[in-house]
Amino acid sequence: MAGNQEPLSPRARLAVTAGKAAAAVSRAAGRGSGSVIGGKVALRLDPDLLAQVAHHLDVVLVSATNGKTTTTRLIAEALRANGGVVSNALGANMPAGITSALAGGSDAQYGVIEVDEKYLATVARDVTPKAIALLNLSRDQLDRAAETRMLAERWREGLSGTKAVVIANADDPLVVWAASSAPNVVWVAAGQEWKDDAWSCPACGGVMQRPDDDWFCAECGFRRPTPSWALSGDEVLDPHGSAWPIKLQLPGRANKANATTSAAVAAAFGVPPQVALERMHAVTAVAGRYDVVDYRGRQVRLLLAKNPAGWLETFSLIDAPPAPVILSVNARGADGTDTSWLWDVDYSRLAGHPICVIGDRKLDLAVRLEVAGVDFQVCESPAEAVSASPPGRIEAIANYTAFQDLRRVVGN
Template sequence: MAGNSDPLTPRAKIAVTAGKAVAAASRAAGRGSGSVIGGRVALKLDPDLLARLAQNLDVVLVSATNGKTTTTRLIAEALRAAGPVVSNALGANMPAGITSALAGGSEARYGVIEVDEKYLAGVARDTDPKCIALLNLSRDQLDRAAETRMLAENWREGLAGSKAVVVANADDPLVVWAASSSPNVVWVAAGQMWKDDAWSCPSCGGVMQRPGDDWFCGECGFRRPQPSWALSGDHVLDPHGSAWPIRLQLPGRANKANAASSAAVAAVFGVPPQVALERMYQVQAVAGRYDVVQFMDRDLRLLLAKNPAGWLETFSLIDPAPAPVILSVNARGADGTDTSWLWDVDYTRLTGHPIFVVGDRKLDLAVRLEVANQHFQVCENVDQAVQLCPPGRIEVIANYTAFQDLRRRVGN
């Protein structure tokens, strides 16, 4: 870590001040947090601002298709045991949003930063991270993001020779291939329910063999590395073989996996697993995800699922049938405008649940549910869907912008 001398030049200070002013004006106009527009303005005035802001921080970068916002939050809580943390906790994860977040953390010792998969290599160059956490790579935003193997290649080239400790999921072949170019990798057995993005070997294109939880390429010998950390039921196993209980307020197997990776990251900074995991218990919801809100005399649990891997994990969380389920899908810029991924989701897992469909692309979803032989009703909006449900708990699953719409409507 650099000394605590002020790294900001006069130009950088002007850029930070201008960015904050623009962000405040954007908030006052009711246009969201203003972090992205503020960061854009600041970077226009000083293109090196992100590097300058990161100079006095021990930085952790977190990237993945699924789970990066939650994992960023868990790591930030764990590292607060060792000192003040600045983080882009609301998920603005491209350079402008990251710059804006760091500009607000002048007293921080640690920067815990979620990074969009496409921007990881560039942000790593700018911020000189001490640690990089890589969780998974899966198909998402098909019209915007590169095909998953191209993203893995981008990571592999961008991280080659990096001084950072890379904490990587040993169960995802794409992540392993991407991380293998790094000289210092800590492997975590975090599991992988969704396997359909890694049936061919990212190294040679051969067919991947998957006996049990293991995987290897029968043609080139590329195989699952031996993990030093592992998720085992409700415990994290550390490199010494000690089992530490995971107690979270966040539901589901995926969040236990996120906690296991977060504990491995915390250990890089000297925070012991017991301390890290105890602090993670404080996290109740992440940017509205998993919150239960009262709306029209019902209890709505808000669940975010953006792609097939996320929907698969989310289905494992919902109350058993006959709990009603509202599904909402949009296809705006932030979601990706291509909804063909709906055909990769196994909607037969919802059999027995009354299903209500809303969102911009409700008809695309209706066709998919029809083919899956599900009983559903298409509704004009969430109000109508909720009215059709009996009193009690309703599970609401939405993709990215549909989730934001939902939060605005139900007052979360």
């Protein structure tokens, strides 16, 4: 029964204690939250720990290439209307980080867990989720992430026969193909602006046809399912045809889509759409994303974009020129070391904006901008870039480790 935790075994208790100690040492050394190293230590001592700490929880898993951290936060906020929630809110989304998060939530009823796309099937096997939310699949970390069709196939195999209700984006053919192996699927029309990873049919390899908001394969008949939930402008349409206003402080169409999926997940646990959407209004930023900070007398909005699909969505958030923009790109381990994805991003959308380029791979980005015909200047640091930017709120867009670097510098 969710919410009533059975006592952990002596081995599991030892593993949890050791993990918390390792995490504390990591924090004291200034190496982050310690959740990953703590989880690794705990799982080394008890490989079955994740299943044990999840056993008493109603678990929701959230997976996607983009938007999973924000959607996890929105679902958690909605489910708090019914009971306590434990979540990996800082985005440590592999088994070690997930184990650390759940080990700290003994009194919670719900576990709302973001899961890296590659680990979805593994984590689902361990935690027996009640619901799984699937948002999108697109290219990411080209040097180490599987090709998107392979990831979809991994999802499809892992979801086959699952007892969880799967809440899936009907507008992404890769997600639909993956989710279709599950017995119980709730389809959500959440949209898909980035389409360059889904022009061929994942079922047969044929060319996808995309008339208006529909899609289908003319060769095998694979087609978009009829959604029961939909994003319509600034409203969520529920399965009964009722329209509920989206009340978000987070910007952009993508976050309205995340809220729509989150409302569908909350409804599966008995939280009405109106209550769920009202509770989501409390979320103003997610792990620093969308925060507006004061730095050197200027307002800087921090935006995270890790891959082509993410950059495309982020460009839609930026005010019209001449709003100044800082772009920062790294290629460290957590980012993926292959920066060839920069050539998949349509940087011509930034034409007319004063642009400063920083980060470890600023010269890679500079070459890409030059080919796109976009004016820019290369700077050595955030301070130099801010000083070089003309008046107005600065939009700072960075990929993963560059975003963390930026947060440390601007003091948020």
